[in-house]
Amino acid sequence: MIYQELQSIYVLWLRQMKRFVRAPSRIAGAIAQPLFFLLILGLGLGGAVFPGIKTDFLNFLAPGIIAMAIMLSSIFTGVSVLWDRQFGFLQEVLVAPVSRFSIILGRTFGGATLALLQGFIILGIALLMGAIATETIGLAMTIIIMILLSFTAVGFGLIIASIIKDFEGFQTIMNLLLLPLFFLSSAFFPISQNLPSWLQTVALCNPILYMVDGIRGSLTNANNLFSPYLDLGIITLMCLIVWLFGVFLFNRSEA
Amino acid sequence: MLTTLQRPTSGKALICGFDVLHQRNEVRQSIGVVFQEPALETELTGEENLDFHARVYGLRKDHRRRRIHEVLTLVDLLDKKDALVKTYSGGMKRRLEIARGLMHSPTILFLDEPTLGLDAQTRRAIWDYIKRMNKEENTTIFLTTHYMDEADFLCDRIGIIDHGRILILDTVDTLKTSVGDDVISLTCSDLPALQARLEKESWVRHQKIQDGRLTFGTSRGEEKIPQVIEIARLQQIAVHSISIHNPTLDDVFLHYTGRSIRDQEQEPVGKTNRRSSKVIGE
Numbered sequence: 001m002i003y004q005e006l007q008s009i010y011v012l013w014l015r016q017m018k019r020f021v022r023a024p025s026r027i028a029g030a031i032a033q034p035l036f037f038l039l040i041l042g043l044g045l046g047g048a049v050f051p052g053i054k055t056d057f058l059n060f061l062a063p064g065i066i067a068m069a070i071m072l073s074s075i076f077t078g079v080s081v082l083w084d085r086q087f088g089f090l091q092e093v094l095v096a097p098v099s100r101f102s103i104i105l106g107r108t109f110g111g112a113t114l115a116l117l118q119g120f121i122i123l124g125i126a127l128l129m130g131a132i133a134t135e136t137i138g139l140a141m142t143i144i145i146m147i148l149l150s151f152t153a154v155g156f157g158l159i160i161a162s163i164i165k166d167f168e169g170f171q172t173i174m175n176l177l178l179l180p181l182f183f184l185s186s187a188f189f190p191i192s193q194n195l196p197s198w199l200q201t202v203a204l205c206n207p208i209l210y211m212v213d214g215i216r217g218s219l220t221n222a223n224n225l226f227s228p229y230l231d232l233g234i235i236t237l238m239c240l241i242v243w244l245f246g247v248f249l250f251n252r253s254e255a
Numbered sequence: 256m257l258t259t260l261q262r263p264t265s266g267k268a269l270i271c272g273f274d275v276l277h278q279r280n281e282v283r284q285s286i287g288v289v290f291q292e293p294a295l296e297t298e299l300t301g302e303e304n305l306d307f308h309a310r311v312y313g314l315r316k317d318h319r320r321r322r323i324h325e326v327l328t329l330v331d332l333l334d335k336k337d338a339l340v341k342t343y344s345g346g347m348k349r350r351l352e353i354a355r356g357l358m359h360s361p362t363i364l365f366l367d368e369p370t371l372g373l374d375a376q377t378r379r380a381i382w383d384y385i386k387r388m389n390k391e392e393n394t395t396i397f398l399t400t401h402y403m404d405e406a407d408f409l410c411d412r413i414g415i416i417d418h419g420r421i422l423i424l425d426t427v428d429t430l431k432t433s434v435g436d437d438v439i440s441l442t443c444s445d446l447p448a449l450q451a452r453l454e455k456e457s458w459v460r461h462q463k464i465q466d467g468r469l470t471f472g473t474s475r476g477e478e479k480i481p482q483v484i485e486i487a488r489l490q491q492i493a494v495h496s497i498s499i500h501n502p503t504l505d506d507v508f509l510h511y512t513g514r515s516i517r518d519q520e521q522e523p524v525g526k527t528n529r530r531s532s533k534v535i536g537e
Contacts, residue, residue, distance in 0.1 A: 004313030011310040019298045022339075088294035092355075095258055096311040097283035 008098040012106025013113065016077070020114055030114070034069035034122050038062060041188070042129070052190035055222045062126035063216035064187025067149060067208065070119040074150045075178070077111025078157015078246065079170050085161075100251045104158065108243070111157075112150040119146050123219075141218035141228055148232075148239045149211045155243030162249035185209045186216075190223065207242075210234045257397075258288050258365055271362050284312065287356030287394075291367040293348050297341035301332055301351050304340060305358055312359035326354035329391070330384055346377035350384065357388055364388070366398035370405060378405075385409055403504040413504070417512045431502045437476030438506050439483065440468050441497040449492050453483070461510055472502065 020026060042058040053060045084090035093103055123142070160173055184191070184199065185208035191200060203209055214231030217224030224231075257268060259279045267274065273281040295304055302323060309319040327333045330350040340348065349369065356364050369385065370378040386409065389396050400406055406413050407427060414424035423430065443449055446469050453459045453471065458479065462471040473479050476499040487494045 004311075007310040007313060011307050015296060015299065015307060018303070019296075022298055087297070088290060088292045089296050090294075091260065091288075091290050092294040092308070093311070095260060095283060095286075095288045096308075097280040097313075098311055099280075 005098055005102045008096070008102045009106040009109065012093070012103065013110040016107070016110030016114065030069075030073060030118050031121055033072075034065050034118065035125065037068070038065045038122060038126065038129075041065075050189060051194065052192035053223055055220065056130070058126075058129055059220050060190070060216070060223050061188070062122075062129070063219050064185065064212050066119050066122050066126065066146070066219075067185070067212045067215055068182060068187055069122050070115045070146055070150050071153045071208070071211075073115040073118050074111050074153030075157040075160070077107065077114065078154045078159075079161050081107070081158065081161040081250070082165070082167060082170065085165075101247065104247050104250055108151060108154045111154045112147065115150040115153070116146055119150075138218045138221060138228075141232065142215055145211065145214045145218065145228075145232060145235060148235050149215075152207075152211075152235070152239040152242045155239070155246030158246030158250050159242070162246070162253045181206050181208050185212045186225070187212045191225065207238050210238070258286060259283055284359070285362045287359065287361035287364040289349075289352045289356045289364070289366045289369060291371060293352065295340045295348055295352060295355075298339065300337050300339055301327070301343070302336040304351065305355055308355045308358050314359060322358055322360075326357050329357070329388060330354045346373055346380070349373065349377075349381060353381070353384060353388070357392060357394065360392065361394065363395045363397055366396060368400055369398060370400075370402065382408060403508060407504045415508060415511050422511045427504070430504070430507045433507070433510075436472070436474040436502075437499055438470055438472050438502050439476050439479060439497065439499050440470045441483065442468055442495040443487060444493045444495070445490075448490060449487055452486060452490055456482075456486075463510070463513075465509060470506075472506075 038058075038061065042061050045057050045061075048057060050057065050060075081090065084093070094100075160170060164170060164173065182188075184203040184206050186203070187208070191203045191209065195203065210226070210231045213224050213226055214228050214235055216222075217226070217228035217231060257270060257275060259275055259282050263276065267276070269275070270282045271285040273285065275282050296307065299307065305323045305326065306319060309322060314322060323336075324333070327336055330353055332347065332350055332354065335343070335347065340351065343351065353366070353369070356366075366385070370381050373381065382405070385396060385398075388394055396409075398409065410427060412424065412426050413430060415422045423433075425433075446464050446467070450462055450464060450469055453462060453469075458473050460472040462469065464470075480497060480499060483497065484494055
């Protein structure tokens with residue numbers, strides 16, 4: 001029984017790896033987009049002075065881009081349940097004698113692996129460009145936060161996939177919900193006095209802020225609003241809530 | 256519902272002795288399902304699709320390898336096993352799905368419209384595979400179809416479902432006999448009048464007016480044709496055309512549902528059982 005569940009998790013993971021490797025355009029796209037952000041924004045705004053940024057702008061930007069790359073990739077994994085449903089493969093998985101929990105776990109691991117892969121590539125490039133971790137615990141902590149971030153985002157993707165049933169709805173949510181949240185996450189500019197106070201309040205309620213802030217604090221040890229440990233606590237809690245809610249909704253919608 | 260993808264609103268169903276509501280995993284392990292729409296991962300090869308399935312059903316390594324070879328041989332896809340499924344034709348996909356359904360040696364294999372949208376050649380080939388696995392794998396096959404000839408060719412027992420109710424469930428021969436040995440079909444100048452008159456004859460069974468034709472079942476039909484024409488002549492009704500044929504499943508279907516099949520969406524359900532049925536549906 002447990003053998004079968006583990007096999008299922010493994011093979012669902014394996015399937016996503018194979019899919020990814022066999023679609024070169026997806027690999028290129030997944031890495032290119034955050035890279036453009038990092039390079040173009042980082043270099044273009046490199047000399048600019050922002051109130052609230054104590055370091056080089058690239059240092060400030062890199063953690064945000066890492067978080068963005070992981071989030072987008074993971075959300076996409078969660079939402080790709082829609083594709084499976086559309087093309088019928090989901091039925092094959094659902095009619096199999098494995099628990100729904102294992103099915104989601106396999107998908108989450110697959111999505112997290114891909115997202116982390118992208119995250120690490122961006123991280124590597126950022127490190128090469130000079131956004132350096134101050135100590136080993138900083139890098140280890142960054143990785144832990146990256147993993148939690150990816151789990152949260154897959155869960156969020158599952159929630160979206162359970163609520164909406166078509167691809168257009170996904171686009172709408174991306175534009176109406178995710179984009180503003182990203183802008184208010186301090187990924188691109190600091191949450192400071194420049195913003196009206198109500199927007200600052202919104203930003204502090206934004207889960208993505210703590211993810212970006214956590215990575216920033218642990219990776220660069222500068223410009224962060226909160227202690228990375230506080231961020232980690234909040235992120236862990238959020239990850240549990242969002243992922244489990246995603247699992248719950250998936251279970252309910254797929255009998 | 257029987258495949259555990261939907262929950263019944265009421266009632267109880269057992270598959271191989273397992274309750275579809277409370278023993279879902281046991282049921283899932285006992286059945287194979289081939290869906291109406293293809294449910295393959297097109298970015299994987301044929302063999303990888305089978306391997307995926309085998310792992311999810313808990314088959315061990317040696318067993319997996321042997322079984323993949325067996326089922327691929329059965330559906331003649333051995334030489335295509337390393338090609339990506341997205342390069343397969345419709346018929347090949349269907350065959351691969353049937354092979355996949357058989358991977359874990361299910362007691363019952365569900366086939367939902369297995370030949371829908373396939374050309375005549377492929378269709379015939381699929382039929383052969385279905386027959387073969389029914390015999391060689393000793394698998395009970397539960398198939399749904401709109402094609403009467405398919406049901407006639409493949410099934411031992413046939414159930415007709417109309418508006419969600421099973422109207423009748425019996426062997427092909429019994430069903431055909433229940434309509435009559437022969438079916439006489441005719442057109443004439445006054446259908447209702449002739450129908451009313453023929454009602455009085457003891458050898459006329461299951462009279463029906465359908466699409467401007469009067470049909471009824473009878474035995475030794477060739478001897479009845481002159482009698483019908485004589486009766487009509489005495490009633491001053493002109494018979495335009497008259498034909499006789501052995502009952503087909505179409506006649507059976509029309510007899511039980513009362514409408515032409517193309518007027519409605521309900522599915523007749525066919526079943527092939529070589530062994531005693533273990534399916535109890537409500």
